[in-house]
Amino acid sequence: MDPRREFIHQLWRYKNGSISRRHFFGLTGLGVATAVLAQAMPELVGIRTAFAGNIGDKVSLATWPNYHDPKNFDKFKELTGAEVEVSVFGANEEFLAKLQAGGTGWDLFVPTNYTISTHASLGLIEPLELAKVPNYDISKQDARQISEGTVNGVVYAAAKDWGTTGFAVNTDKIKENPTTWKEFWDLTRGKYSGRVTVHDYQLTTIGNALKYYGYSFNSNDTKELADAEKLLIEAKPHLFAITSDYQPAFRNGDAWLGICWTGDGEQLHRDIPAIQYVLGREGGEIWTDFYAIPKSAPNREGGYALLNFLLDPAVNAAEAKFHGYATTDERVRQLLPKEILNDPIIYPAADLLKPLEFGAAATFTNPARAEILARFKSA
């Protein structure tokens, strides 16, 4: 793609409420940008319907970029009269930080598996009233993927989608066919210096540095973390960027190798077939995103109505076709075309999934890991 088309493409994605999977908008003043856009493009705001259903005229959803089919929100509005107000965030830490600070106004949000027990124990989310979510059929979900939605036997969150954290490789430029995290970090510090990106996210960047030594992705061991930090600091001068908004760098041809989430891998591969998505053979991360209702939800009923609507298999299938992540719901899979179900990026082979680890709550909340990432970034 030439730069101009690329920029228009980015603007278009921006207009959709997103630029990348993680970490961009929340930190860069989405609120201001949205306000400016809403003024500049009134058609984005839509016309208020005359009647308002019993759930009010507005439901507020906090989610990740590129994660919903906007048409579904239009449909929800037709059905209920309530407008879905979407805010987009880039890191689980932000959901937690904002809920802890209070006054978010969110009725529904999308936390990842390893954060749910923390949200529950801090009293930030409420147990789901399953009677209000008849579309969430637990017996039809993949058991491995949804277990962390339940804390001490109580269901706090309903599964949305799952995915993995691997790396993207531009096979036009990189002929070594790397399949391990060991090769990833060796190529970074060697032949492809200046062409590699890593996430601006402690869980994945430190986790995959730990995999270089064969340690657990979730390690909180002081010595193992010190090894990972040493590797990161050594690699830093060889990195093109530390960012979770890495799609532009790959599309521009600046980055050839980088830590990558399923959906970004899928979107990059769709547009540029030479970019492949690889799961490190030593392992790495597998994750599930959930829907949860904050205790502070101003429109609790609206939150439940939106949750139930989005988990309707037909609606959810439209979502899956749009965002390119894997659904946890068997009923949704039956509605999806073969190309998606057989796509090795979205549904990797079982033997590649086996060594992957779910991120742990202790990994997410460990202040030592946060400090290591900060030192790495300011080194």
Added chain:
Amino acid sequence: MTGAGKRDWLAILLLTPATAVFLALLVLPIIVVIVLSLGERAEAGGYQMALTLAQYANLPARWTAFKNTLVMAPVGTVLCLLIAYPLAYYLAVLASPRAKVLLLILVILPFWTSFLIRTYAWIFILGGKGIPALLDYLGFADIRLINTPFAVMTGIVYAYLPLMVFPVYVSLERLDKRLLEASADLYAAPLATFRQVTLPLSAPGVVTGCMLVFILLMGEYLIPALLGGGKVFFVGNALVDLFLQSRNWPFGAACAVALVAVMLATVTIYLRVTLSNRAMREQSLV
């Protein structure tokens, strides 16, 4: 009621809104930040009450961020000034009235688009398929621009230039052109006129512009985040990480207090030096 009493009431009435805003939005938050900076990080992040200077003792851990900010902010300010001054001079002194309006509109125009989008656009201009591709075509292969201090500086000068142009322009616009004629009548060469008349008289604009740009640059976050690729780290970036990622409010608060302190010290020294210089020049002018 006496006239004096009336005037007191009027003064109180007029000053109340500003004072309330000042107390609620400046003094109170600063007190909160100072209190936070003396506490400890709670187990799950956030703030826990304590009375300790540990956070301040930990400040050297963010030395690189302070160093980057303290180097890039003054350099950015000086570059803005060097580019803005000739432009403002042209606008105020040389341009015809019609051209002046057009050029002023051109300076203001970028403000009509979101700052975020304008900065994001630079990613594609400086990225591999932008200027480096052009340079490659001209025979300079493999030049990397994006995610370097150069890219951040480009973004800074681009974004802050208008903030420098306007104060300088206004001070030059107000300059009494007869003084320039008088200077020429007294056989001063154009350069001498500029050095001894124009420059000292535009000094207030220059001082204001520099303060405006410098203070905002010290808190800059977006430009290094987008054009530095996470590799050029300012104090602003450290603060965002501390509050939104590590959720270490006390350490974040300590960094913020340190930043304010550094800024106050720098601005005080700067004002002392420039004001005393100006006073001297004004004397010599009379």
